[in-house]
Amino acid sequence: EPEVTQTPSHQVTQMGQEVILRCVPISNHLYFYWYRQILGQKVEFLVSFYNNEISEKSEIFDDQFSVERPDGSNFTLKIRSTKLEDSAMYFCASSEMGASEQYFGPGTRLTVT
Amino acid sequence: QKEVEQNSGPLSVPEGAIASLNCTYSDRGSQSFFWYRQYSGKSPELIMSIYSNGDKEDGRFTAQLNKASQYVSLLIRDSQPSDSATYLCAVAIGANNLFFGTGTRLTVIP
Numbered sequence: 001e002p003e004v005t006q007t008p009s010h011q012v013t014q015m016g017q018e019v020i021l022r023c024v025p026i027s028n029h030l031y032f033y034w035y036r037q038i039l040g041q042k043v044e045f046l047v048s049f050y051n052n053e054i055s056e057k058s059e060i061f062d063d064q065f066s067v068e069r070p071d072g073s074n075f076t077l078k079i080r081s082t083k084l085e086d087s088a089m090y091f092c093a094s095s096e097m098g099a100s101e102q103y104f105g106p107g108t109r110l111t112v113t
Numbered sequence: 114q115k116e117v118e119q120n121s122g123p124l125s126v127p128e129g130a131i132a133s134l135n136c137t138y139s140d141r142g143s144q145s146f147f148w149y150r151q152y153s154g155k156s157p158e159l160i161m162s163i164y165s166n167g168d169k170e171d172g173r174f175t176a177q178l179n180k181a182s183q184y185v186s187l188l189i190r191d192s193q194p195s196d197s198a199t200y201l202c203a204v205a206i207g208a209n210n211l212f213f214g215t216g217t218r219l220t221v222i223p
Contacts (some may be wrong), residue, residue: 042216043157043201048209056209068184091156097144099205104156 001027004105006092012111013082017037023092023110032075033093033102036060043091046107049075050098082112114138117204119214127222132189134217136202139183145205146178148187150198157201161187189193192221 002014005024005065013019025032034046049067059083066078075094093102116139126132134148145164147156163169163176163185175188185204189196201218206212 030199033210035211043203043211043213045210045212050209058210089156098209101147101159101162102211103159104149 001056002028003042003089004092004094006090006105006108008108010109010111011079012032012113013014015112017079019082021079021090021092021110022076023077024073025075025092025094026103029094030098031055031095031098031100031102031104032067032069034077034101035060035091035093035104036088036089037107047079048098050066055098079110082110084112086110089111115158115204115206117202117214118210119200119202119217121215122218123220124191124217125220125222128192128194129155130192130218130221131193132196132221134187134200134202134219135186136148136185136201136214137160137183138185138204138212141180141183143180143183143204143206144222146176146185147205147211148176148185149201149203149213150196152198153180155202157213189219189221192219194223195219195222203204 032049037043089107092105095102148161161176164180173190177186201216202214203211
């Protein structure tokens, strides 16, 4: 069964460093998403991406964040200058269509020290 | 402000019983509704989607939607210990993003 994959599973970085989180969405899906979940809190939407551009973003997704689809399979989230409060699980998801069922990857645990 | 509310629990039911999980949402423009299961330390796993008023059944799971009351629920029949997890209600508002509730922790007691 097709699934969303994410790498790395765990990333430790120092405050102020740049990180890139990688995702491979399900191959026939057209919509891609990033969510985050701070420990003990709810899953929060960051950004959605369709047709090689951002379609929606939340207030969390400020100028420190960017997304890219560098090739036909990968979808990345970059945080330019990490802060302690960026420590969270980051989930990538994909769906065939907008507002349809989204399937989540296993997540990347980001720890900023 | 878009809100998705769930009782955080914990909800404990004996094995074989019916577990009933509830969710309310604030935005009347919501179009799509989803239930996810999340085991501790894992990612959300899609269980059910529902788009129109009424009931939708899939195996031991039944999702119920009442848009007039802004209410969606999930029933789990014949609950098993492996059903013990946090159940997340998610609502799609507009095209592309999901708003999640805080989740209800379910414990099924053998």
